[in-house]
Amino acid sequence: MxxxxxxxxxxxxxxxxxxxxxxxxxxxxxxxxxxxxxxxxxxxxxxxxxxxxxxxxxxxxxxxxxxxxxxxxxxxxxxxxxxxxxxxxxxxxxxxxxxxxxxxxxxxxxxxxxxxxxxxxxxxxxxxxxxxxxxxxxxxxxxxxxxxxxxxxxxxxxxxxxxxxxxxxxxxxxxxxxxxxxxxxxxxxxxxxxxxxxxxxxxxxxxxxxxLEAAPRGIDPQLLETEMRGITGVVEVHELHVWEVTSGFPALSAHVLVSAEQDCHERRTAVERLLRDRHEIRHTTLQVDHRQDFLPTESLRPRSPEEQDDADHGTGRE
Structure with a gap:
């Protein structure tokens, strides 16, 4: 409504x-x-x-x-x-x-x-x-x-x-x-x-x-990410993007990881409420997963050439 x-x-x-x-x-x-x-x-x-x-x-x-x-x-x-x-x-x-x-x-x-x-x-x-x-x-x-x-x-x-x-x-x-x-x-x-x-x-x-899809004036993406992480049960926030489709129409997308004991749907609702009530961001696309079901952030980091060589030698690849 x-x-x-x-x-x-x-x-x-x-x-x-x-x-x-x-x-x-x-x-x-x-x-x-x-x-x-x-x-x-x-x-x-x-x-x-x-x-x-x-x-x-x-x-x-x-x-x-x-x-x-x-x-x-x-x-x-x-x-x-x-x-x-x-x-x-x-x-x-x-x-x-x-x-x-x-x-x-x-x-x-x-x-x-x-x-x-x-x-x-x-x-x-x-x-x-x-x-x-x-x-x-x-x-x-x-x-x-x-x-x-x-x-x-x-x-x-x-x-x-x-x-x-x-x-x-x-x-x-x-x-x-x-x-x-x-x-x-x-x-x-x-x-x-x-x-x-x-x-x-x-x-x-x-x-x-x-x-250029800059963040709307008055919204600091880093502070916004900190606020989202401050919600109970939210462990990590990745791929946070916030922009304006047109003036007065802010939009946001993010990947949110929550702890194992949390309900993903309930935590998503809590994040949406924060964005709506505190920042008037109503158009959101949130992917919410349990932390243990997602690859650690370290595995997502691009490997250096030296690390790749070590990994190849460790698996027996030439």
Whole structure:
């Protein structure tokens, strides 16, 4: 019953995420069109960079929606976990697109610092202030989703960085309007690029950990093995592997040896309970054997050439 309830909650979370992402996409797409028009008219790189960032925001949200739908595909055929890692792929693509934009805005920002064009400060300021409101709404919508999902977190980081970008752009517009110093617009674009680089790095790093099957953050495999060995009757733990199928879906496999007087099934249940209650690892594959029924660990160690020669001579082999 517990597992069923967990699954039902997971489905409900995904449906809520879909609604929040869809609403945020509608808000972002509408304002992006307005910002592109005003940015071109005012010759503002800061506004155009914001619009470009919002274009990736819209793409990130659309990608997150598609990935979320793919992740709900049931396991079948060769895809024994379904397509759950589509969400991680979405997060990695979001991170890569952020870095691609960073390169463009760095080059263009530096060029405009050297040779600044005329910038319509009033247009920049007003559009940025409206953009702050729009992004606050979108950020609030996505923050209500399940941010433990890298897919949702990727979309959230896009929108949150766009909010910071609008704040920088508003400051730049105010400076241009009050002082006429148009280089402020290019400086704002460089600030935006720095924020995008930070967010992109975080997404690529976290999604790469999942693809490389690193242990989930907050779980130390050595400490986990020690805890498992601490269960009454557990003698040894071999071949311990812990990874994430997708964000929020940790999995573990291990070979557990118990003492002769212990019931293997009962000890397996105890290990599963520990993993579930203390570490929220519910997907486990445990092979449990009695210690005396399994070859000693020494026999599993690869022999050195010298040891192999001694063994061959001892058995009369040439």
């Amino acid at each position: 517990g597992e069923h309830g967990h699954g039902h909650s997971h489905v409900a979370d995904r449906e809520a995420d879909r609604r929040y992402l869809s609403a945020a996409l509608a808000v972002i797409a509408l304002f992006m069109i307005v910002e592109i028009v005003v940015g071109v008219y005012a010759s503002s790189l800061a506004l155009i960079s914001d619009a470009g960032h919002m274009l990736t925001d819209a793409g990130a949200l659309a990608l997150a929606l598609v990935a979320g739908r793919l992740a709900r595909t049931p396991a079948r055929g060769a895809y024994t976990f379904g397509l759950k890692r589509a969400e991680i792929l979405s997060a990695q693509i979001n991170g890569i697109t952020l870095f691609a934009l960073v390169g463009y805005f760095l080059v263009e920002g530096i060029r405009r610092l050297v040779s600044p064009p005329e910038v319509g400060g009033a247009f920049v300021l007003v559009t940025a202030l409206v953009g702050i409101v729009v992004n606050l709404i979108a950020t609030w919508l996505i923050s209500r989703g399940n941010r433990q999902s890298l897919n949702v977190e990727g979309a959230f980081q896009h929108i949150l960085n766009d909010l910071y970008a609008f704040l920088a752009t508003a400051v730049a517009g105010l400076v241009v309007l009050s002082t006429g110093w148009t280089r402020a617009d290019a400086l704002a674009a460089l600030v935006v690029a720095a924020l995008m680089a930070k967010a992109g790095y975080g997404l690529i790093r976290d999604s790469a950990r999942v693809f």
